[in-house]
Amino acid sequence: MSQKVLTIGEILVEIVATTKGNGFLEIQPFIGPFPSGAPAIFIDQVGKLGTPCAMISRVGDDDFGRLNLNRLAADHVDISGIVMAKGETTGSAFIRYREDGSRKFVFNIANSACGKLEENSEIEQLLQQCRHLHLMGTALSSPGLNKMALKAIQAIKSHGGTVSFDPNLRAEMMTPTLHADLDAVLAQTDLFLPSGDELFLFTRAKDEHTAINELLNRGIREIVLKRGHQGASYFAEGKRFDVAAHSVTELDPTGAGDSFGGAFVSFWLNGSSPQEALYYANIAGARAVTFLGPMEGTSTRVELEQFLNVAK
DSSP states (O other): OOOOEEEEOOOEEEEEESSOSSSSSSOOOEEEEEEEOHHHHHHHHHHHTTOOEEEEEEEESSHHHHHHHHHHHHTTOBOTTEEEETTOOOEEEEEEEOTTSOEEEEEEOTTSGGGGOOOOHHHHHHHHHOSEEEEEGGGGSSHHHHHHHHHHHHHHHHTTOEEEEEOOOOGGGOOHHHHHHHHHHHTTOSEEOOBGGGGGGGOSOSSHHHHHHHHHHTTOOEEEEEOGGGOEEEEETTEEEEEOOOOOOOSOOTTHHHHHHHHHHHHHHTTOOHHHHHHHHHHHHHHHTTSSSTTTTOOOHHHHHHHHHHHO
8 A cells, every 4th residue: 555645845826927038127928827836746746646645735715725726636635734824825936037048036935825834633634644754945944834844754753654855955045043954854864855966965075976975874765866957866875876867848947856756756655666766757857847837747657658658
């Protein structure tokens, strides 16, 4: 029987400018709203692969909140732990691409509903039901989410569960308090899923090999390093293997790493070898960037197979 996967974190909508440029200082057309939030994208991918899963969060009693809840529920995510709060607003992000492919963001997350999460009976039930917890660093940067995330780790671990951790952070976001919380999470992590240079946020090492060994020596069982257009690598004690990236036409990279992580964790928990889990996660990440909208490219098993057949 599959282990039920739980995540905790922000839910928001993304609204994307259809013109390229640096910022929002002139009137321009937009497309959206798209369901979003890194943990929401992750858990949507888990749900679409048929693995039992749930999310703890908070949205406003508005159309943006309903849009997200409808999508998650349609993709088989248990939304009983997501509160719809009257009088509050769902988080949002406005995004405009620059000509070089980088992005300009305007966020409303810190003051949105998800930052005010409080315990309730539905959340307590999920903490007892679930046997795997996936956390992202952004969940630790908000007081309400932070408290819940640290409590969830204790609950999941107390009944023999496992924890995966995707830092999903930039170096400029780090504070001494946040770093201490991240280190506490890392100490309980079974599966670590950093992207690129995030690997070095938690080590003193200056090179990849030394950083990987330092993290494994801290007790992390397995590490999956996401390399974007350069593929991905898996590390465990005495083991390493790599997969190359698929050549695709990129429409929107937002959410690709979350789709990758959702696919890896789903296959990993359901008995696949690490090689098979990495293989399908790599396909999920590649397929995700071919869709406009961060959650639009999450995949079923059939869609992953179809994408691979076309790519061949």
